[in-house]
Amino acid sequence: MAGYRMDRINEDVMREMCSILRTLKDPRISSMLSVVRVEVTNDLSYATVYVSALEGLEAAKESVKGLKSASGYIRHELGSRLKLRHVPELRFIADNSIEKSAEIAGILNQINNKSTSGGEENEDN
Numbered sequence: 001m002a003g004y005r006m007d008r009i010n011e012d013v014m015r016e017m018c019s020i021l022r023t024l025k026d027p028r029i030s031s032m033l034s035v036v037r038v039e040v041t042n043d044l045s046y047a048t049v050y051v052s053a054l055e056g057l058e059a060a061k062e063s064v065k066g067l068k069s070a071s072g073y074i075r076h077e078l079g080s081r082l083k084l085r086h087v088p089e090l091r092f093i094a095d096n097s098i099e100k101s102a103e104i105a106g107i108l109n110q111i112n113n114k115s116t117s118g119g120e121e122n123e124d125n
Contacts, residue, residue, distance in 0.1 A: 006042065009084075013047055014038040016081045020074055021067075028066030030059045036095050040088055047088035052098040060094035067092045 017035045032054035040047045051067065053059035067074070071090045079087040 006040065009040050009044070010038050012082055013040055013049075013078065013088075016078055017049055017074070019081075020077045024066075024070055024074075026066040026070055028062050029070075030055060030063045033060070033063050034098060036097050044084065044086045044088050046091060048091045048093060050093050050095040050097075052095045054098055054102075056099050057094060057096040060096065064092045064094045 014035050014037070017038065021029070021033055021035065030053040034052050034054070036050040036052045038047055038049050049067075051060055051063060053063055067090075071092070075087055075090055078090075
C-alpha cells in the first residue's frame with residue numbers, strides 16, 4: 001500500500017513542479033526546462049527533482065542554480081497546492097536525458113531514412 005502512496009506523491013509533486021516552473025521569472029532558468037523525474041523520500045523530508053533542458057546539460061546546470069535560489073518560493077507554492085502535512089526540502093539535479101533522447105531519435109531517423117531509401121533503390125533494379 002505504501003508504494004502506491006509514494007508513487008502518487010511523486011507524480012503529484014512532479015505535476016505541480018512543472019506548473020510552478022512555468023511561472024518563474026528568473027533569467028537563469030531555461031524556458032525549455034522540463035522535469036524528468038521526482039523522487040520523494042519515504043518520510044517526505046526530501047524531494048530530488050531531476051530537470052533537463054532542451055539546450056543541453058550546461059543550460060540545465062545554469063537552471064539548477066536559479067532553481068536553488070528560488071527553492072523557498074517553490075517549496076511554499078508546493079505546500080499551498082498539495083495537501084501534505086510536511087512539504088519536502090527540494091534538491092535539484094541537472095539531467096541530460098532530453099538531449100540524449102533527441103540524439104537517439106536523430107540516429108533512429110537516419111537509420112529509418114537509409115532503410116527506406118535503400119529499399120526503394122532495390123525495388124527499381
